[in-house]
Amino acid sequence: MRVLILREPDAAARTAAELTARGHEPLVLPLETVETLDAPPPDGAFAAFAVTSAHAVAPLARAFPNDGRPLFAVGEATASAARNAGFPDVRVAGGAADGIGALAAATLPHESTILYAAGRTRTATLESGLAEAGVGCAVWEVYAIHPVRPDATTVRRVIAGRAPDGVLVLSVGQATALARLCRALPDAFSPLPLVLVLSERIAAALPAELRRRARISSDRSLTSLFEWLG
Incomplete structure (x- = not known):
């Protein structure tokens, strides 16, 4: 599966390596810096x-x-x-x-x-x-x-022509940023991806249409989110 990662760059690189090891294709689009x-x-x-x-x-x-x-x-x-x-x-x-x-x-x-x-x-x-x-x-x-707001060209380059299959959402800030991206570039996120969310509190920050696509970690861990990817 093609999985979009929104974490800050260092953490995104580690998560990308884990996804690659599991046979998935990571798409790195940091929407935060620390x-x-x-x-x-x-x-x-x-x-x-x-x-x-x-x-x-x-x-x-x-x-x-x-x-x-x-x-x-x-x-x-x-x-x-x-x-x-x-x-x-x-x-x-x-x-x-x-x-x-x-x-x-x-x-x-x-x-x-x-x-x-x-x-x-x-x-x-x-x-x-x-x-x-x-x-x-x-x-x-x-x-x-701090939030990062990539321009449309950067977003389209990262997702490479089609919507990701899944998105990892690990903070309220990432949930808010993902909602903003989907509003600004609806064609780039159609059909809506599976939204893999770390907690109920983060899921509550998603708009209704993304909440319907949310899968919430059973134990607030990345490992349990990866299991949703198959």
């Missing part, structure tokens, strides 16, 4: 760290190299990035940011505070979950995601 922010981490006696995106791992590792404190990761992909960056005690919350609060409350000392390495644009899911669990949270913004 900026690393340079603010220093806040001061504090933090019992642990939390990350909800692999984009946050490298800045955290630079500031706290080989740190032995627990690191709570939202899912296995982020956890793997943290282990590869040298964090020895990585604890996985099962794919949902709100699960980190319960996991932290169950495993950290009472009245602990976590340092959350976060994106500039985010939901308040993790902060709310930690507050409800009675765990303190200090937010350190370490990256920002």
Whole structure:
């Protein structure tokens, strides 16, 4: 199958390699770029760290190299990035940011505070979950995601004359960008492709006609999305 990838370039290249290994044809059209922010981490006696995106791992590792404190990761992909960056005690919350609060409350000392390495644009899911669990949270913004708007010539060159069979949609920003592309170039996305979506929250950002084509990951992982491709 011909599968359109909308991730930022480095992540798109990794995903393209995985798709190729599975016998699919990746079409890379980055609709996001990632900026690393340079603010220093806040001061504090933090019992642990939390990350909800692999984009946050490298800045955290630079500031706290080989740190032995627990690191709570939202899912296995982020956890793997943290282990590869040298964090020895990585604890996985099962794919949902709100699960980190319960996991932290169950495993950290009472009245602990976590340092959350976060994106500039985010939901308040993790902060709310930690507050409800009675765990303190200090937010350190370490990256920002910016939209990319390719021109029509670039889009048509990437899809090479016919609509992709599938599109990977891994963030709300990508969902919004895909909807914009389909409105601007309806002929390039006709018939509408299968839309492979990482979560219900992301699917909710799609317009109705794309939601009807959506297949949602059962465990918020790329692997489960690949299974829809056959």
